[in-house]
Amino acid sequence: MNESFDIAIVGAGLAGTALACALCAAAASKSGPLRIALIEAKTMKSGWPECNEGIHGFDPRVSALTVASQAFLTDVGVWPAMTRQRISPFEKMQVWDAEGTGAVSFDAADVRAPVLGHIVENRVTLAALVNQLKQSPNIQTFDGQAVAHLHLPENPEDETPKLTLEDGTVIHSTLIVAADGANSPLREMADIDVREWSYEHDALVCTVSVEQPHQRTAWQRFTSFGPLAFLPLVTNTDDKNYCSIVWSQTGEKTTAAMAMNDEDFCVALSRAFENRLGKVTACSGRYSYPLQQRHAVDYTKAGFALIADAAHSIHPLAGQGINLGLADVKVLSECILAAHTRGQSVGDIAVLNRYQRQRKGDNLAMMSAVEGFKRLFAPIPLPLRWLRNSGMNFLQQQTKLKNRIIKYAMGI
Template sequence: MDDKRDLLILGGGLVGMTLALTAARRGVSSHIVDRADPADLTAEGFDGRASAISTASWNLFTNIGLADRLEPLGCDIASIAVTDQMKPGFLDFTPEPHEGTLGRMFANRDLRLALFEAASEEPLIAWHSKSEITERRRDEHGVSATLGDGRKLHGNLMIAAEGRGSPTRDEAGIVIAKWIYSHRAIIAGLVHEKPHNNVAWEIFYEAGPFALLPMLDLPDGSHRSALVWTVGEDDASGTLKLSNRAFLAEVTKRIGNIFGEVTSVGPRSSYPLGFHHTAKIVDHRLALIGDAAHGIHPIAGQGLNLGLRDVGALVDVLADGMRLGLEPGDAQLLDKYERWRGLDAFSVALATDGLTRIFGIPGKTASAVRRLGMAGIQRTPILKTFFMDEARGVTGDMPDLLKA
């Protein structure tokens, strides 16, 4: 007999798997389908990326029971330093002691392991890994996906969580606005002489931002940070091919002595940067979450957090509706989800795109204007508090799942 579940989630990355687990904690069942092998995704060295988890996103992980698994693996972000080319006039976002941290840094591998382990223990989640989808269907009676081995999975609501290149979104004909920045983000782990003191650095150069994100020390006490270095598309290949010594020399040229000597660099990888935003995030028995709906520049570290806000809002809407006797694919519920998430996601996307463009304007005059503006914000507590709350994700109409 077919195993019909409430949700049919297509895409088992960080956002898709968090959705499945969050839904299960509210009594909502799901199929989750992903083409990847979990063993590959959690292998050492598969993905050197790290993610900043905001206060609101950490509340979500706490509310779904992941905090104990993740707590020892995260590095607090105590403050954020923002500077234009390391010149005077920088911004220092440091909350008061009673306000807690600005977030936590986690290796993506650690997030995946925690999510995968929790999902494998949850009976309301049917996890279909290493599975290709050959057909998707949505009609008045429900949704289905046919897998490459002939199995057919059924649900009431289809969720597109496959990321930026979502085939489910494209097959549904949802209009998408997008452009590329002609830049690539180079990702690497750095080991350095001085402690980072839990400070995240965002250093803006004309070619793009140069971010240094605090990570936990190695077991031998060596200090670590994650590097996200934006370079022009034409320069990316050459930068990746630099010897470790030459690469570290370029890093040191851009950060000065803030970390002392940078002693080693881990494996390097890169990915292209672009912007996209869909005209709508729902269709008949279909909801989009995460990068399937909105892809933004990593300038403010909000990409994953934006997807987790989608998760919190969608599960809140569906669970509340199901308590009233509505089924998950009900058009009223999907409309509520779109109204809740559409404006917030669009606002964040525009803000990150605006920052990217403002800090990319070349010339001494533009730099001087930016530094004057940052100095003004530095002297205005109410503005600093606003930006810190935005970084924490604790502004606006928050889903209950994202509240402490």
């Protein structure tokens, strides 16, 4: 079977579904619909997840969505539906050094904003996007089918790029977008090099309950073993205090933490967090994954583009991964729609390079900032620790500089 489309998106995660929704939402009011294929190796689920109360009712995979990401999801048409499910706004952030007295705080009120961002379960965001795209007649989904082969012609003017799925279906598309994650098979098929290195850390994630209210604050403690974040979660009826945690440590320490029983883990976590919110009283199931930084040398080829984790992945300490991905989606969709309006091929390398120019520098800047922040809190001699603590305390007093940092992190 052969199918033809304007755009084929491979990967129906947050970035892939967001791109499909953005293209449909805008194209409907501009130059007519684009024919879009959305290809996902797993079976796609529609409908809303059960957001049950209690510690086991949360998705351990959450994202800290910035104000800029909220604005984009509003434009796409899914944010109102997300707010009717379960989102957790946070207004403040507290950061401190475990090895000294250095501390710095950030407050949305300082930049006259209602929130710094929202902690949202990934399944809620994904469900909103999938439900939205299911309403579009211009999107055809191919789920439960992995890509077996990618063909990018040397001269796209003479031949259309194509994908062959595992069941033999051939999809011809003017533009193919890889949104298939950090270990992107399509990136490898397209022969795009990537610079990568391991942080030699694993991230452990789960949901916990704590004795004291989280105060709509994101908390982050930097230890000599790695950062530990407590992210506030809001429930609809339960009066308990819940947080989503991300604990970055060496693989050996993460393995040990994963092997603990719940009681011992809660004690160890309380100690690592200095009981800042009282004791950790319970935890959900724990998950861990290795941390690596990757950055594709090129985001584009004629008829082909990488977005989100397929193009770049960073340490989760700043919570910026999904926000960078959604920024990619926003810019690429704008470039595609502008070309479509002009009657230009959406797979034209000139069109795609506009996307690369706008996003690559911003992504590199954020990746460099996160890498610098991580190295700043690596184990260092005592005199340098004193300088680090002094620097944090100095920053705490610099209102204008802090406000610039807040706005940069919020994407405004």
